[in-house]
Amino acid sequence: MTDLSVRIGGLGLRNPVLTASGTFGYGTEYAGYFDAGLLGGIVTKTVTLEPREGNPMPRLAETPAGMLNSIGLANVGIERFLSEKLPALEGLDTRVVVNVAGNTAEEYAEVTSRAAGHPRVDAIEVNVSCPNVRHGGLAFGTNPSATAEVTAAVRAATSKPVIVKLTPNVTDIAEIARAAEAAGADALSLINTVLGMAIDIGTRRPLIARRTAGLSGPAIKPIAIAKVYQVRQAVKLPLIGIGGIMRWQDAVEFLLAGATAVQTGTLHFLEPDGPVRIVEGLRRYCEERGIASVSELVGGMIEESS
């Protein structure tokens, strides 16, 4: 019997599969499809201080092996999140990670302190990587000192594990990762979406109202694997790999590249119960190979050429 449990910066997970922010709602929308208790954890949609309506339509476009989204952090705001959304998660037997964002480091800290103050919240994921908002998001995550500033503010606002979510839209992701580590992050999750764009050649208009958007899905998986591998060399923090995971084989690949856990996202839109199938596939893979603990796979890629 393989031990699937892993630890992410002090946070014990039943298994290494979590759902990515923005692809699992507030945790209850998919309740009818499977038991979230079968997952390592769920990451909520990004929560900000004030409610946000999000970006104009169209917000989505399907692309080869992927999709563009420009939702713009539409969310109910921390007040309603605490009073309406979080109580519904009380009964879920899984880890709850709240993803937070803000216009300033102070806003990140305030949302964090209010969310993390709730006993149901197990960890905070810091969104410094959304490509679809003008302020906050990517503006912090593309700059090492701004990343450090936000990370330190969040760190000071809670004693619960802090996971900083990184963007691939930078020249050197290792530099950003080191800045987050030095500022007190407990773990890093990567990657957020890749900046992308598509144009309708019939109408000559962009397919997304805000023109550029975030690319996700299988198309970005090799980019994500490379970023996980690069960041693994740069920091000692546990990593959560994200990007185009559709099958359990993809999850194994992320672990071998250096991730301790993974998040699934675009997958849910095709297969709501996809994350559960990935847990089962991971278990079979380990059992068939006599692997006692899934954490043995972490960073297990063989580097030397044969």
Next chain:
Amino acid sequence: MTASMTCKVAAHGQAGPGIFILELKAAALVSAAGPGQFVHLKTADGIDPLWRRPFSIHRVNRRRGTILLSYRRIGRGTSLLARRTAGDTIDLLGPLGRPFDLEGGFTTAVIAAGGLGAAPVPFLLDALRRKGRKAVVLWGVRSKTELYCLDALRGRYTSIHIATEDGTEGFRGRVTDLFGRLASEFASGSGFRGFACGPMPMLKALQPLAAASGFPWQASLEERMACGVGVCQGCVVRMKNRQYRTVCADGPVFDLAELDFHD
């Protein structure tokens, strides 16, 4: 409770130019689904295309334990779907979304449909007839060959008015023009309830006419969707109060008067 399930194709055939009717074995959906709801289908086994495709429920057949969908073959997803034949299986999520509201006091439904927007109308009519309600159907298409489900609309308590843009059948013009001509028939206002389904431009054109009709209208919207269950927030529509609502989970049926088409 919604669920994902694998359904067998009971029958599949062409009903007009590029228009298909797909019948799926889905006994669980027959009693669970309401008119205006939709199902989200995987059209491919792999990831091309990536997303599911939403289809409103055209009709249910209680005796056969099936649901019927109608669609136009326009892109890769519907082209792949059109190749499925009886006996094939299809992965389905549903029923999804909020159905038409048929409660409350009205004696006659006024139904305005544009093109393939007629897809949910037979299901709606079946539900209205079971409640003993009358219906007046106004259906606008480009040309008479697109009148793919006239037989499914015909029945007791129902009168049908057709508009074609090319004048090959019925009134020459759009369904909104047709409604404008017939509006005096509904001038008393009381006892009527409006149901509109079709593309956004049609609903936008209908909105002021509906507002002047003196009775309330519900509109079923068409939109591209990813998740289909309200998670991704990708298929929103602007309301008059400036807030967005998801077409998949808050809709697809909305109060027509509340929609803001000027986004």
